[in-house]
Amino acid sequence: MKVTLKIWRQPDAASQGAMHTYELDEVSEDMSFLEMLDVLNENLNAAGEEPVAFDSDCREGICGMCGLMINGEAHGPEVTTTCQLHMRSFKDGDEIVIEPWRADAFPVVKDLVVDRGAFDRIIQAGGFISVNTGSAPEAHSVPVPREDALRAFNVATCIGCGACVAACPNGSASLFMGAKITHLGELPQGQPERDERVVSMVAQHDHEGFGGCTNIGECTAACPKEIPLDVISRLNWDLHQAMRHGH
Amino acid sequence: MATTTLVKGARASRSTITLKLLMAASGILFILFVLAHMYGNLKAFSGHDAYNDYAEHLRVMGEPMVPREGFLWILRAALIVALVVHVGSAVALWKRAHRARSTRYVVKKNKASSLSSRTMRWGGLTLLLFIIWHLVNFTIGKVNVSGGSTNDPYNLLVDTFDTWWMTLIYLAAMLALAMHLHHGVWSSAQTLGLTNNARARRNAKTLGWILAVVIAGGFSLVPIFVLAGVITK
Numbered sequence: 001m002k003v004t005l006k007i008w009r010q011p012d013a014a015s016q017g018a019m020h021t022y023e024l025d026e027v028s029e030d031m032s033f034l035e036m037l038d039v040l041n042e043n044l045n046a047a048g049e050e051p052v053a054f055d056s057d058c059r060e061g062i063c064g065m066c067g068l069m070i071n072g073e074a075h076g077p078e079v080t081t082t083c084q085l086h087m088r089s090f091k092d093g094d095e096i097v098i099e100p101w102r103a104d105a106f107p108v109v110k111d112l113v114v115d116r117g118a119f120d121r122i123i124q125a126g127g128f129i130s131v132n133t134g135s136a137p138e139a140h141s142v143p144v145p146r147e148d149a150l151r152a153f154n155v156a157t158c159i160g161c162g163a164c165v166a167a168c169p170n171g172s173a174s175l176f177m178g179a180k181i182t183h184l185g186e187l188p189q190g191q192p193e194r195d196e197r198v199v200s201m202v203a204q205h206d207h208e209g210f211g212g213c214t215n216i217g218e219c220t221a222a223c224p225k226e227i228p229l230d231v232i233s234r235l236n237w238d239l240h241q242a243m244r245h246g247h
Numbered sequence: 248m249a250t251t252t253l254v255k256g257a258r259a260s261r262s263t264i265t266l267k268l269l270m271a272a273s274g275i276l277f278i279l280f281v282l283a284h285m286y287g288n289l290k291a292f293s294g295h296d297a298y299n300d301y302a303e304h305l306r307v308m309g310e311p312m313v314p315r316e317g318f319l320w321i322l323r324a325a326l327i328v329a330l331v332v333h334v335g336s337a338v339a340l341w342k343r344a345h346r347a348r349s350t351r352y353v354v355k356k357n358k359a360s361s362l363s364s365r366t367m368r369w370g371g372l373t374l375l376l377f378i379i380w381h382l383v384n385f386t387i388g389k390v391n392v393s394g395g396s397t398n399d400p401y402n403l404l405v406d407t408f409d410t411w412w413m414t415l416i417y418l419a420a421m422l423a424l425a426m427h428l429h430h431g432v433w434s435s436a437q438t439l440g441l442t443n444n445a446r447a448r449r450n451a452k453t454l455g456w457i458l459a460v461v462i463a464g465g466f467s468l469v470p471i472f473v474l475a476g477v478i479t480k
Contacts, residue, residue: 008353072356097354099353099354102350102352104346125254169344169348169365198259199257199262202259202263202264206262214434215430218358218360222358228445230445233440233447235264236264237440237443239259
């Protein structure tokens, strides 16, 4: 099949970017979306042009490295990561608009690559538990109710890809934070630092320039791991509990 | 806006979530107010005297513990404070959202969000303009568009809604209110942290629908029935 690609090209962070149009022929519907871009880049290389820069790593949908805005949808039309999206989701003759995640907290590095270091710093601010290193403690010494363990595991599937921020009209990272807060807050090991965690993570989130949440739900619809909206309620709850405890 | 520094001495009260909490709390006060206000308006169905008596009772409420209109002014003061908090927080968050994405998408689809959730800000501004006109109409200025008297609350009400375009303005405002409530009710529950599972989330959304229909519908009855000639002087 044949597709028309409209891709955001920007040589570096300081330069102005613009949309460029490319025609790509002989695209197989069995190709992944990123393989399709690989083919485009081979053509560009052959023509002596600069290939399109984009992020990818595992290409198995588990690392969270890839992420493109495809026709106005984070990770494209399927509930999956960009690397797990296949060209069979498109039709012959389709026009595909590809843009980087748009958030001032995720500055464009080059073309479709953005710097998501802001997420690392939110985690650094409080998205962890403090434990002594050494031999692992006896697992049965800290019982975890089944429901709590299930919920913690379900939201721990967040891979930090940034689709929630990309899809949010406010550029908020509340779903990402909510997933981490819920993941650690559901488990006994997360309790000692629960108050400091939420206060530090939210402060870092705001400091990075992410927007506030308006509970509209675009984030959860874009999330390749289907993190539910109720983690944001948990985030809000934990923050005002921390306030009540004097933080 | 991205930084490479970690925040030191973080304070919960300085966060965007705190602004949202202020919006939720002031919004809930507004919901309680409009429920009571709607109930009062429905007195128009009981006729001239019942309606005007209710209006007078609002003024003598709490007497002799408080002076005439004393309790009314306490309520008004609370509403004014809530309005300043609600609008102030909204403006701060609006500005922040604007800065958070200074480069817009060429193509952006809305996949899951309701129309009401995406129109909270402009809908809120519409309501603010309506509230100003409404106060000029019935409280501060007392404007009778058909040129009649303004010192009789019931007659002013009937004269106002006998004018078709006034009824239209009020019905449009009630549509804006219904949309604002539809998202606002659920959003405030979420912000207060009360929707921590799928069932609670569904319930909060249902409550949003119910309050939107009951409040905006209840308010709309009086103008419609005046225009239809059921409620007359």
